[in-house]
Amino acid sequence: MKPPLMPDPYPRGPPPGPLPRSPAGPSPEVPPPEGGSTDPHRRGRRPVLLIVGLALFAIATGLFFLGRQADQAQQQEAVRLQPAAAIAPDPFTPSVAGPVPALRAVPPPPAPSPESGKVRVAGHYGSEPGLFGGTVKASTCDARRLANLLLRDPHKSQAWAGTLGLTTADLRPYLTGLTPAVVIVDTRVTGHHYREGRARPHQAVLQAGTAVLLDRYGVPRVRCATGDPLRPPAAVTKKVVYTGRSWRGFQAGGTVRVLPAHQPLDALVLTDVVTGERFIRPVGGTGATDRNVAGTPVSSGPLGTVAAVPVAAVGHTVTGLPLSVLAGKAWRAAEAPWTCCGNGRPEREESS
Template identity: 35%
Template sequence: MTSRPRQATSYRARIAGTALLTTCALTVTATTGCGLAMRKTTQKAAQVVAEAVLGESVSRFFDSVGQDRRGMRSQDGGSTSGDTPGLYAAVPDVPACDRGRLAGLLAQDPGKAAEWARVEGIAPAEIPAFLGRTTPVLLASDTLVRNHRFENGTAAGYPALLQAGTAVLVDPWGRPVAKCGCGNPLTRLAPVPDRFEAPGMTAEWRAVYRRSSVVSVTAAGAPQTRFRLDDATAPGREIVRPTGTGGESDTTSTEPPPAAGPDKTPDKTPITTPSNSSTKPPTPGPTPTRPA
């Protein structure tokens, strides 16, 4: 007679134990499921084409119209306004890019000119004036851009990482708009990936590369009358280059110049242009409104 209550108790214990095990199993399953969900949402690294100095871009528009510089070390990185002093560099008396030659090559090939202009958001007839407003410089930092190859009659964009020392043309807002080593049009890479892989780096580049030094250039708040550039041949010396010039009107200083403005140009000795300087650049047109 006394055995029955014990059997009932044992039965209830078994029921409670089963419920407990079921609850634990559900808890583990739910936790595992969350873990799987978290793994699924982990961002995959974007693929960016690494383009070293003196290298050849994929399906380039033209042969080189400029000169890169090896051995430059990337500076501070991050999203940077195009009017930031030291964002770009230059070599005194050595034009980084032949704007006149690029304008001539585009004029000789209407198909490429139409695609080049489309990327830049202008009409083909505006190319000479557009190039006349650009300034040839060297990248002082590894820089993310959207490069554009020419293939099958079309300009096709792709994300690229340009090595410090690459010669580019920048517009009055300080944005890179053309790569001088190939004539390819450039635009800003947006959105900028948080994580990316850049296969194709040279061993020399990889040895000094730092992700924290990669730059993404944004348009300055207003068109610039000049750019403050690092002298690539003399650390600590600054070159002031008027917008739309290629080096013939440079001034140099070891002291920071006064704030930029139409009547505040530093009074320094101009650097002369070498006798074998580039083709005469196109005449600049009026500066348009700030780009988006």
């Protein structure tokens, strides 16, 4: 006889017999928790999507404003304001400027040349009086020292010379042939600074009183405080934005640009920044060969400037100026034996 079968302690498969039926109708669902889905992953994605959306909005806004700034920058032209003795960033050399007396009242420049009517900045030929000044018998810039400083550095001298279409071999004779002077009107130029072995151009305004070197066409070629080469200003068709430190009396509409004279000059007419009188300086001269407008030599003394010219050639007012002119003689202002005044000139001379 077979022993009775014991029940399997680990049943496999469905239990014997018919399966129980589910109740009719949809199966009951667990109500979702208040606030949304029961899926924890979906709940965590919402703040992430919000953050991403805000970030994209911020990026789009930033790109919009950057684009506007770029458009505005393309529509603007930066012009540096350079005070007379200021050392600008990245100069070519240390200053080679001499002492420049404080500017007194000087005659205004002549009316703009007809050719300059199409530009905003008034244009004047370098041969016209009233643009440049100086001190009689004194130089305001050391061209020889500038040549020595530049030629010590082959890369710098090559970069400097290249701005004016020169070679380094031309540099010394070119510089020593320039004429020291002072701009007496705020003047627009193209300046250059030295950075990373290259001469980099920039538009600039030189303040009245800036020491410069002029070429034989009356065009500024060197800013003596920094040794920077200068060229005529570029035509500006965009809105001008002035950068740098301004000075008292600066007016954008009061600047000038210098046009080359029609032919090379033998001499330049300068205004004495102390007396306001005009004198002549030969091109390349450093003061020793200065002469007055009548053509005779000029000398200077402790009491001012004196000149020896005939009375008939005198066309300047004497009153209030340290200048005395008598027939064939030069006197110190305090010693001049004349009686005043008919229209500010001596009426008669007395023998000494």
